[in-house]
Amino acid sequence: MGTTHAPDFQASLFGLDEADDQADDRTDDRSRLRPLGDRVERTVLSRGAWVDVRRDWLADADDVLATMVADVPWREERREMYDRVVAVPRLLCHYGEGRPLPHPTLEAARDALSAHYLPELGEPFRTAGCCFYRDGRDSVAWHGDTIGRGSTHDTVVAIVSLGDPRRLALRPRGGGPSLSFTLGHGDLLAMGGSCQRTWEHAVPKVAHAGPRLSVQFRTRGVL
Ligand SMILES: O=C(O)CCC(=O)C(=O)O
Ligand SMILES: [Fe+2]
DSSP: OOGHHHHEEEEETTTTTTTHOOOOHHHHHTTBOOGGGGGOOOOOOOOTEEEEETOOTTHHHHHHHHHHHHHHHEEEEEOEEEEEEEOOOOOEEEEEOOOOSSHHHHHHHHHHHHHHHHHHHOOOOOOOEEEEESTOOEEEEEEEOOBBGTTTOOOOOEEEEEEOOEEEEEEESSOOEEEEEEEEEEEEEEEETHHHEEEEEEEEOOOOOOEEEEEEEETTBBB
């Protein structure tokens, strides 16, 4: 009886049928990411804000960095952003909803982040902002990601860092002690809860730094 199903079972077990080839591709993408789970360390801030850090999340960070440097259509931009005019000495490229990301690991990262934060966030990550800090003079000034829903609603902004280590600093809006995390090649940092509206963050200039890229995953309507 059961023997009639045995060949199909075996084919899928050894990845010999079409559907399973696709499953293999997905597994391959995921294997470029190390597990999140209890490797994520949370720092609880004041006023309902928190920061999660998962060091060394991307297993193929070198490949993602090289591909992004070569393939992303980087643009120089100086503009009004967030709730004040900030200097934007860095290169940018925004991947809106539905636009394919420049590396399969980034697609896998977005999906893994959506799964990990779904219980808290209740919605998936949909967009990816990319930044290229060419050297220590490139930076982003103090701001919250408060264009759109980030100004009124809790959200999560999850950042993957690639290349030279840079400091991401945080301070409470209206004053108070700041803290910072030095983000290295392949690290993940997520700002959550009320962080975008009750705290500000910045990537300060430094005397010496090589190139660093960041990818910020956000939910719909948060910029
Ligand atoms: O590059 C980073 O790590 C932070 C970038 C950022 O805060 C932003 O683009 O809103
Ligand atoms: Fe930001």
